[in-house]
Amino acid sequence: MRIRIRRREFLKVAGAGGLALWAPSLAGCGTTASGPGPLPVRSFLDDAERATLTALAAAVVPEDDTVGAVGAGAVDYVDRLLASLDGPSPDLLRGGPFSGREPWPDPRTGEAGSEFPDDDFVEVVVPSRLQEIAARIELLGSDAVENGSINAPIVPKTRGLRALYRDGLADLERLARDRGAADFASLDEPARLSAFDASDGEFRQAVLNHLAEGLFCAPEYGGNRDGVAWRDFHWDGDSQPLGHTLFDPATGAVFDRPDRPNQSLDPALPNDGLEPDVERFVAATVLGLGGKRFF
Amino acid sequence: MARLPSRVPHVLGDTSLDRFDAVIVGSGAGGGIAARVLATNGLKVCVLEAGPNWFPGLDDPAPGNPRPIFANDEIKTSVRGFFSWQARVEPRSFRASEADGPRGYVGSVNDLPRTVGGGWVIADMKSPRFAEFDFRMHSELGDVPGASFADWPLDYDELEPFYAATERLVGVQGEVGADPFAARRSGPYPMPVGAPMYVSQLLSEGARRLGLHPFPYPAAVNSIPRDGRPACNDCGFCSGYGCPVNAKGSVAPLRAALLTGNVQLRSECKATRLETDASGRRVVAVHYLDPQGRPASVSGDRVLLAASSIESARLCLLSDPGGPGLGNSSGQLGRNLMFHFQTLAIGIYRQSLHGERGKSVSAGFSDFRGVPGDPDRPLGGIVEFGTNSEKIAEAKNYLLDTGQRGASLKSFLRSSPFGAHIAVMTMQGEDAPQPTNRVDLDPDLRDVDGLPVSRVTYQPHAMELAASRFYAPKLIDLHGAAGAQFAFVAPRYDGQPAPRTRHVLGTARMGDDPRTSVVDRWQKFHDLDNLWQVDGGVLPTGSGYNPTLTLQALALRAAGAIVDPSRPEAVVEKPA
Numbered sequence: 095m096r097i098r099i100r101r102r103e104f105l106k107v108a109g110a111g112g113l114a115l116w117a118p119s120l121a122g123c124g125t126t127a128s129g130p131g132p133l134p135v136r137s138f139l140d141d142a143e144r145a146t147l148t149a150l151a152a153a154v155v156p157e158d159d160t161v162g163a164v165g166a167g168a169v170d171y172v173d174r175l176l177a178s179l180d181g182p183s184p185d186l187l188r189g190g191p192f193s194g195r196e197p198w199p200d201p202r203t204g205e206a207g208s209e210f211p212d213d214d215f216v217e218v219v220v221p222s223r224l225q226e227i228a229a230r231i232e233l234l235g236s237d238a239v240e241n242g243s244i245n246a247p248i249v250p251k252t253r254g255l256r257a258l259y260r261d262g263l264a265d266l267e268r269l270a271r272d273r274g275a276a277d278f279a280s281l282d283e284p285a286r287l288s289a290f291d292a293s294d295g296e297f298r299q300a301v302l303n304h305l306a307e308g309l310f311c312a313p314e315y316g317g318n319r320d321g322v323a324w325r326d327f328h329w330d331g332d333s334q335p336l337g338h339t340l341f342d343p344a345t346g347a348v349f350d351r352p353d354r355p356n357q358s359l360d361p362a363l364p365n366d367g368l369e370p371d372v373e374r375f376v377a378a379t380v381l382g383l384g385g386k387r388f389f
Numbered sequence: 390m391a392r393l394p395s396r397v398p399h400v401l402g403d404t405s406l407d408r409f410d411a412v413i414v415g416s417g418a419g420g421g422i423a424a425r426v427l428a429t430n431g432l433k434v435c436v437l438e439a440g441p442n443w444f445p446g447l448d449d450p451a452p453g454n455p456r457p458i459f460a461n462d463e464i465k466t467s468v469r470g471f472f473s474w475q476a477r478v479e480p481r482s483f484r485a486s487e488a489d490g491p492r493g494y495v496g497s498v499n500d501l502p503r504t505v506g507g508g509w510v511i512a513d514m515k516s517p518r519f520a521e522f523d524f525r526m527h528s529e530l531g532d533v534p535g536a537s538f539a540d541w542p543l544d545y546d547e548l549e550p551f552y553a554a555t556e557r558l559v560g561v562q563g564e565v566g567a568d569p570f571a572a573r574r575s576g577p578y579p580m581p582v583g584a585p586m587y588v589s590q591l592l593s594e595g596a597r598r599l600g601l602h603p604f605p606y607p608a609a610v611n612s613i614p615r616d617g618r619p620a621c622n623d624c625g626f627c628s629g630y631g632c633p634v635n636a637k638g639s640v641a642p643l644r645a646a647l648l649t650g651n652v653q654l655r656s657e658c659k660a661t662r663l664e665t666d667a668s669g670r671r672v673v674a675v676h677y678l679d680p681q682g683r684p685a686s687v688s689g690d691r692v693l694l695a696a697s698s699i700e701s702a703r704l705c706l707l708s709d710p711g712g713p714g715l716g717n718s719s720g721q722l723g724r725n726l727m728f729h730f731q732t733l734a735i736g737i738y739r740q741s742l743h744g745e746r747g748k749s750v751s752a753g754f755s756d757f758r759g760v761p762g763d764p765d766r767p768l769g770g771i772v773e774f775g776t777n778s779e780k781i782a783e784a785k786n787y788l789l790d791t792g793q794r795g796a797s798l799k800s801f802l803r804s805s806p807f808g809a810h811i812a813v814m815t816m817q818g819e820d821a822p823q824p825t826n827r828v829d830l831d832p833d834l835r836d837v838d839g840l841p842v843s844r845v846t847y848q849p850h851a852m853e854l855a856a857s858r859f860y861a862p863k864l865i866d867l868h869g870a871a872g873a874q875f876a877f878v879a880p881r882y883d884g885q886p887a888p889r890t891r892h893v894l895g896t897a898r899m900g901d902d903p904r905t906s907v908v909d910r911w912q913k914f915h916d917l918d919n920l921w922q923v924d925g926g927v928l929p930t931g932s933g934y935n936p937t938l939t940l941q942a943l944a945l946r947a948a949g950a951i952v953d954p955s956r957p958e959a960v961v962e963k964p965a
Contacts (some may be wrong), residue, residue, distance in 0.1 A: 153795060154788070158796070158799055160802070187465045188462060188464075188465055190457070190459050190460030190462065191457060191460050191633030219465075223682055224479065227478050228470070229469075231477045231478065235453050239837070240837075241838070242478075243479065244833050244835050249454045303789070306784035307464060307781050311782045312463075327802055327805065328809065329809075330745050331460060332745075334461055334634065335622075336622065337623050337624065337744040338414070339584045339621070339745065350584075356584060356746040357584055358585065360587075363741035364805075365741055367810075367874065372801055375736060376875055377875065383878070384877065385878065386875070
């Protein structure tokens with residue numbers, strides 16, 4: 095097991111007499127030590143590419159009374175993903191178990207306490223050999239890795255996300271010029287979506303996946319700024335170490351969090367069905383699959 | 390005295406051990422519990438695990454260990470494959486039948502996670518026992534055309550003490566008597582059941598209205614502090630996720646094994662070949678690639694395969710290049726591959742069901758498991774009451790599967806029809822064993838280390854298709870009785886690509902006759918003197934219940950018999 099040494103513990107231990115004290119808690123782990131200081135935010139896209147991707151993200155997941163992909167930081171999420179191999183260790187998997195967004199239970203009552211754990215999600219977990227090879231193929235393409243294209247042509251070579259984005263974003267600009275626009279961002283949103291539909295299928299799929307991820311990821315990955323999308327779309331996000339079921343240490347009684355009931359209806363959530371256009375879509379889909387509408 | 394914890398990278402347990410009574414390939418549900426039995430009885434054990442270790446402190450005797458680095462993190466876990474098999478570097482191929490040619494699909498095929506603790510780390514730990522009749526399906530059904538039903542070489546009563554011991558060692562919560570169809574028990578569950586989720590209560594009420602018998606789902610998750618682990622606090626990221634607070638019993642037996650000081654676990658070590666002596670009856674070395682990908686080997690007096698149905702079969706095939714496979718004089722190795730034929734009934738409700746709170750599944754019913762030979766009650770499987778807890782997966786559904794963009798996408802995200810408002814019932818239908826459903830080596834494809842990869846040939850039998858058709862409308866009506874606005878059955882697996890279940894069974898059938906089975910009643914290979922298998926591969930038939938508790942009880946029994954063939958039940962629960 096390999097986990098990056100945590101900066102705060104590095105500092106704590108260094109202050110207490112040096113790294114040797116670290117060894118016992120690194121049981122069975124290979125490690126990459128990181129010095130103190132924030133993780134650098136890396137970037138792969140240039141300004142023009144970011145502008146194209148921003149214009150695309152704004153059209154696919156627009157801002158209204160709820161946050162859109164741009165406001166959530168999905169472009170930053172994508173850029174960080176594309177740059178994730180540039181550091182000393184791939185920055186793809188973040189630490190755990192806690193984010194510090196939720197408190198420890200109060201040891202006397204079991205209810206939400208006032209102590210919060212540190213944010214482990216800011217730490218980087220070093221991947222295994224095979225995980226790292228897979229990540230390199232994903233980002234850089236199968237030819238960038240020894241034996242990465244071993245099954246070609248039965249399994250087509252992987253182009254890699256970096257090339258996919260570089261070419262795909264350039265292609266959107268070309269499609270915009272073909273439509274008589276100065277650049278992609280100056281197209282209106284329907285025209286951007288139509289140009290996007292005409293772009294490379296693999297690129298399209300990557301963008302859609304990554305916008306969903308950038309919208310709803312843990313904020314430490316660069317998107318979902320401050321958890322805005324979780325709030326706007328009524329989703330709890332990570333809940334440890336408090337969780338949803340609380341325990342009274344004195345009596346052993348089990349009870350729900352008052353703010354997020356687990357065992358019963360939550361009156362604070364939307365409980366009045368689907369919006370009309372969504373309901374029509376669902377009805378058609380369900381009946382088309384041989385299902386039933388009960389009311 | 391062993392010095393614990395280990396300070397050597399990629400090694401857990403006693404790093405000074407260099408002579409082993411047993412080598413176990415795989416540290417999952419079966420390998421972990423087998424290691425516990427052997428190590429607590431004084432045998433020196435080397436465990437090889439292909440995946441990395443995400444349980445720092447697993448071998449540290451100090452309280453509060455291990456301190457897993459799992460989290461409520463969908464990116465790390467589901468999107469970027471923290472636990473996953475990496476199909477880009479180790480693909481599998483799939484075809485429905487030989488008529489498809491060499492393969493119909495290449496990529497991820499029924500992969501089980503690759504990590505210390507195996508697939509049991511990311512399971513939500515559902516742990517029902519099989520029924521008594523599951524052990525004698527050939528006697529119950531007779532010859533079924535196209536299928537290879539067999540009686541097990543042991544009956545339920547013989548396994549019952551090992552079920553009970555496994556429930557204690559792993560820590561299972563449950564309610565005795567709640568399931569009228571459950572098999573006989575010799576004693577209580579070690580723990581009471583935990584908090585029921587809202588969705589499970591809705592569906593339970595609906596089920597009762599229809600005369601069905603819902604019950605709290607037995608699960609290997611702490612409902613109270615036990616065995617040095619806390620009670621589950623229902624964080625909501627259970628199925629598909631490792632437990633951030635270690636309330637699951639996933640690695641409880643493995644930790645106990647490591648703390649004996651008799652075990653050395655080597656992680657990120659991928660077994661590549663079993664080497665036999667000149668007689669061909671003894672395994673003399675297990676060859677593997679070390680964490681840097683360099684060739685290495687380890688020897689022990691015995692070898693226990695616990696790499697899962699597909700990978701254990703692959704290892705036997707890789708060990709006999711050009712031949713039929715190690716241990717395959719019967720021709721049955723790799724055959725009778727079974728999944729559970731899942732029927733997914735999806736209900737959409739007006740109210741929010743908040744599936745991100747709770748342990749994924751907290752209730753279900755077994756009325757639809759059926760009765761052998763009764764046409765009014767065909768053999769389906771246990772039904773789980775679940776929901777959705779993944780927000781990114783939901784958004785991808787709207788963006789990629791239904792093609793929403795712009796303002797209409799926002800309506801979907803706000804309404805959350807396939808997220809907040811969805812309840813999912815999953816029937817784990819029994820998959821009839823078929824000799825033509827099998828694992829072999831793909832003739833052309835290699836993994837990134839140059840090794841041939843597994844090829845799965847599989848298509849469902851008419852039996853499970855008929856059971857699914859029979860019960861599907863009843864599941865839809867159950868949603869109606871529970872208050873759903875809409876309900877439908879997800880389009881059935883139609884042959885391509887592979888079914889997506891993680892219940893992967895068979896390929897090394899257990900039996901008394903060496904002509905028709907791969908391992909004997911004690912799970913030793915008929916063809917070899919020192920090779921056993923202790924994973925789901927040995928199951929002759931797959932039942933319609935979640936299989937892990939059963940494969941663990943079998944592994945416990947097999948390991949107990951290695952220690953004391955005359956009284957295996959007496960040696961399997963020694964303290965660490």
